[in-house]
Amino acid sequence: MEDFLNLILLRKLRTAWLMRKWLRCMESEFAEEFLETLLKLMSLVFLVNYRDFRRNIEGFNGRYLFKSRDRSITVSAVFRDNRMTVSERLIDNPDITIEFRNGRVLLNYLISPRPDILGSMLRQDVTPRGNLNYLYKFAYMAKRLQLMATGSV
Amino acid sequence: MSSIRLKDIRLTEYSLDNLELIRRLRKSQIGIMPEVCIERARHLTRYLKNMSNDEEPVEIRYAKAVNYFLSNKEPLFFDDNLLAGTTTSKAFGAPVYPEYTGMTIWPELDTISGRKKNPLKLSPEEADELNLEIYPCWMERNIIEYTRKKYNNPECMGLFEKFVFFIAGKAGTISHTIPGYGVALDRGLEFIIEEAASREKQIRDSGDVTGGRKQKAEFYRAVQIAMKGIMAYARNLSKKAAELAGKTDDPFRRQNFLTMSEICAKVPAKPATTFREAVNSLWIIQVGIHAESINMAMSPGRLDQVLYKYYRDGIDSGTLSDREAVEIMSCLWLKLNDNTNLVPETAEELWGGAGTVPAVTVGGVDENGEDAVNELTYIMLRVTELLKLRDPSMNARYHYEKNTREYRDRVAEVIVNTRAVPAFHNDVVDIATLENQGVKTAHARDYGIIGCVEMGIPGRSYDASSSIIFNLVSALELALYNGKRPIVGDERIGPGTGDPEDFGSFEAFWEAFKEQAAWLMGKAIELNEYFGLVHQEIYPTPLLSAFFEGPMEKGKDLIFGGALYNASGVTHIGFADTVDSLNAIEKAVFIDGKCTFAELVRALKTDFRGHEKLRAYLVNRTPKYGTEDPVAVKNSQNLIRFLYDLCQGHTNYRGGRYRPAYWTTTNHAGQGKLSGALPNGRRAHEVFASGITPVSQAARDLAACLRTVGGLDGLCIPMGEALNLKYPSVSDDEDLRKFASAVEAYFRSGGLHVQFNIMSYETLLDARNNPDKYPELLVRVSGYSAYFNDLNDAMKEEIITRTEYDIRTGRANPFPATHKSMLPYEEGGDGWKIS
Structure with a gap:
């Protein structure tokens, strides 16, 4: 069934396209679409049955809220029943809320090869509120996606 | 100490040239890349997830988890060290303590082996286990997140997480203290178990097992369970050593395995009777303590006092030579270096380079206020001088009214020869300072150093000195x-x-x-x-x-x-x-x-x-x-x-x-x-x-x-x-005398501590620019030792620019x-x- 859906919905093609887009996004100066692309890509990769990656959310319940400082971006990601749901709206009781100044600083915070996490927090480029272990897990998954996108794993 | 039996307190007849085993062990250990060790995290998680009973009192539940880990901890022998027992399952391991800050490396699991500063090896399989099996169980149960939830994310937590106001040490460790090994060495863990069992029985037999008395009974029960865990580990070491003895053709190895097997069959369960038994017992207990508490600044304390009677008995009975004592102590120093701490990359960039800082203290006065320097003091100084290792963090107490000048000058000489260790501590002021804190005089005189420079009373004070x-x-x-x-x-x-x-x-x-x-x-x-x-x-x-x-x-x-x-x-x-x-x-x-x-x-x-x-x-x-x-x-x-x-x-x-x-x-x-x-x-x-x-x-x-x-x-x-001073060189006896005299003058003016780097601006600049030329350059940071190359750029800069x-x-x-x-x-x- 999963394979059938992948075929019908061209998920693998879309995943490959999104991965390329995401890599381009990371290389761009502003990286404004970084978060949106990352979340789309992440949810798609979970669906495409990359078994190793899907294992990350098996049995995992987590509610994430991402907000840009200027309120132009509000995105939530909810992990439940082995699925990831992304929506552009506020959610109740997030396990962690991550407020960020712009896409570039969020990228730097999460997956830069030379992350400046402390600098980001001190400058309040990124302000996490809530259980940091959820953030660590998310950062791990984002990093893993990056390594998959660049063919490193 | 009335007299020192040694002909030469410098023990120059023992060197790495003629201590072949120690030279070999040191060589194999220096420069080895550390590995993340998940063994403890795996066993604790498995126990708490599948085998523990949530209804049980927490004291007993946690003791059982520690017992489970120690009973299942793999008995490993990585080299020809004379002491059995390893802190981790790796030759040089960084254990994961998920209940503290062990989850901060989660984002790095795929990259930690190749990170720029102080990388740690981690296999893809073990990274997967951490990611999928271990960490998810601790999401809500590590100290920080449990506290955040329980106290509704208080303002003080927010200040802590901005890093620049204060750091709350208990998020990562509570362990800074000095256990007392005396009872365990002299009477064995079985004695401690019997005592705890007897006290527990007394409460239960009284018929009143409620409230505080119930809690006491649970504590005594938990002590027995935890002690049995250490004994189980020792038994497994004994069995494994016997098995390995049967598999090797090398006569030295076979004998070493057989000896270790005999020793571990006896200690720490029973009283130690020989010097080697005492040292191995102490080491196994130290490993056991790290099964429960994180490997940070858990300090062995005054080893020249704790171990002296075993040394003396061995020497007097002719069953121990000074050479053997030097070898055994060297083996302990190397064992204390078998683990390091687990630090995420960002923290490495700001605070990197620290070891686990198990502090050893020598010299000073005894509980009666008399000179406590003995032959083992000098043996430990010689071992420190020969090995030049990051750990243990060596500290020499000096009482300018009671200790001899010979001892003072010997400590100064070791500092010069290692360029960094030990640190000097002023007995006169340290003891008065502790007395002022309400510590009994006899206990204050028995102080030891915790981690960097903190004073604690071995086996008597719980100091949490890095709170x-x-x-x-x-x-x-x-x-x-x-x-x-x-x-x-x-x-x-x-x-x-x-x-x-x-x-x-x-x-x-x-x-x-x-x-x-x-x-x-x-x-x-x-x-x-x-x-x-x-x-x-x-x-x-x-x-x-x-x-x-x-x-x-x-x-x-x-x-x-x-x-x-x-x-x-x-x-x-x-x-x-x-x-x-x-x-x-x-x-x-x-x-x-x-x-x-x-x-x-x-x-x-x-x-x-x-x-x-x-x-x-x-x-x-x-x-x-x-x-x-x-x-x-x-x-x-x-x-x-x-x-x-x-x-x-x-x-x-x-x-x-x-x-x-x-x-x-x-x-x-x-x-x-x-x-x-x-x-x-x-x-x-x-x-x-x-x-x-x-x-x-x-x-x-x-x-x-x-x-x-x-x-x-x-x-x-x-x-x-911690007072840090730097001399470019101390070239001759006259320099050495001035060096030691300056320490004494400082102590007489009231200083508590001083430590040195004996190296010039030029040497340090060269070391920064050419790290490959200085793979083992040991420096004093601010209370502990580090290899210069392991430090971050800011710390290197600070040490270079310190006044010379x-x-x-x-x-x-x-x-x-x-x-x-x-x-x-x-x-x-x-x-x-x-x-």
Whole structure:
């Protein structure tokens, strides 16, 4: 069934396209679409049955809220029943809320090869509120996606 | 000690040339890449997830988890070390403690092996296990997140997580203390179990097993369970050693395995009777303690006293030679280096390079106040001199009225030969300081060093000496900016204490500073208390408690205040920079009228851009801590007294007082990099001075420096201080005599501690530029030793720029002209000029 859906919905093609887009996004100066692309890509990769990656959310319940400082971006990601749901709206009781100044600083915070996490927090480029272990897990998954996108794993 | 039997206290007949085994073991251990070890995390997770009973009392539940781990811990023998037992399942391992900060490496699991600073090997399979099996179970149960939830994410947690105000040590460790090994070595763990069982039975037989008595019974039960875990591990080591003996054709190895098998079949369950048994028993117990408590600054203490009777019996009966004692102690030193701590990359960049700092203390006086230096003291000094290892953190106590000059000079010689270790501690002041804290004289005389420089009473005091790392410069900036700290934005954080331009006197500013410091200290202590209460609730320490006087008698875990003495340590970062800034404000604004307070603050906000003349004045003409300028002396003494009163005014959750200290590990470098410009002319993002040491290059005269630091009231520094000094070389006997005499003069003036780097500016610059040339360069940081190459750039810079004194003249040497840009200012004629 999963394979059938992948075929019908061209998920693998879309995943490959999104991965390329995401890599381009990371290389761009502003990286404004970084978060949106990352979340789309992440949810798609979970669906495409990359078994190793899907294992990350098996049995995992987590509610994430991402907000840009200027309120132009509000995105939530909810992990439940082995699925990831992304929506552009506020959610109740997030396990962690991550407020960020712009896409570039969020990228730097999460997956830069030379992350400046402390600098980001001190400058309040990124302000996490809530259980940091959820953030660590998310950062791990984002990093893993990056390594998959660049063919490193 | 009435007489030393050794013909040569330097023990020069033993060297790495003729100690072939030790040379080989050392070679195989130095330079080995550390690996992440998930063994403990795996077993604890498995037990708590699948086998534990949530209804059980937490004390018993946790003891069972530790027992399960120790019973299943793999008995491993990586090399020909004479001692059995390993901290981790790797030859050089960094254990994961998910209940503390072990989850902070989660984002790095795929990249940690290749990261730039201090990489750690981690196989993809073990990374997967951490990611999928282990970490998910601890999402809500590590100390930080449990505390956050329980106390509704308090404001003090937010301050801690901004890193630049204070660091709450209990998030990552509570372990800074010195267990007492005496009972375990002399009578064996079976004795401890019997005692706990008997006390438990007494309660249960009384028919009243309710409330506090129930809790006591549970504690005694937990002690038995935990002790049995250590014994199970020893039995497994014994079996494995016997098995390996049968598999090797090498006669030395076979015999070594057979001996270890016999030893582990006996100790630590039963009393040790030989020196080797005692040392191996102690080591297995240390491994056991790390099954429960994190591997950070769990310090073995006064080993020359603890082990002496076994040594003496062996020597007297002819069953032990000094050579064998040197070999066995060398093996213990190497074992203490078999583990390191697990640190995420960001923390490495700011605070990297520290070992696990198990401190060993030698020398000083005994409980009767008499010279305690013995043959083992010299053997341990020789081993330290030969091996030149990062750990153990070696500390030599010196009582200038009781210890011999021979001993003092020998310690100085070892420092010169290792270039860094041991550190010197002043028995006279240290003992008086502890007595002032209510410690009985006999117990105070038995003090040992914890981790860096903190004083604890082995097996009697639970010190948690790293509870709070308090950034003094934060309080200073909050006072300068009316409750704000620019590096974290425009939000008001501290109380409004007024705009500096409104202060009519230095005293008014001093009051504002004190108000901010008191407010911030209150927040740091509030969080420490929360963490302490959470430890009581979810991670008690029955295993560790068994090695202390008090818990067994009271039926109370250490974490509930079971120890004879209780304290929490608060160490301060940026002491010298804060004092010099207070001096500069007093002189520039209120004495010389060189600028208004508002002008000074404007200059600070721009990092002195456009205010170079003012900066030159601040650097050149304001008093410096470490000189005998009366303003500097007054401000340093006032600050020490104020912080002492502030800390001592708080009582911790175990009923002990907070005790101030001045050691900084690498925090002075990291926090300096995160701080703005200061009134003493220090530019933004420059490192702070270390420990209680004057700002680099500020104190040009060594004698004056030692008098002023020694002149600080030692009674107000009950958790220790770190004074870091640097000589380029100590070339001959005359130099060595001067070196040792300077230490003694400093101690007689009241100093608690001093440590040295015997290396020149040029050597350190060369080491920074050519790391491959200096793979084993050992340096003293601020209370502990590190390999220079492991340190981050900021810390290297701080060590390089520390004032270097000429041993013969006592004057500061000029900094190399080619690198003067590293300095905030340089020497010029009578005063200073901007570089």
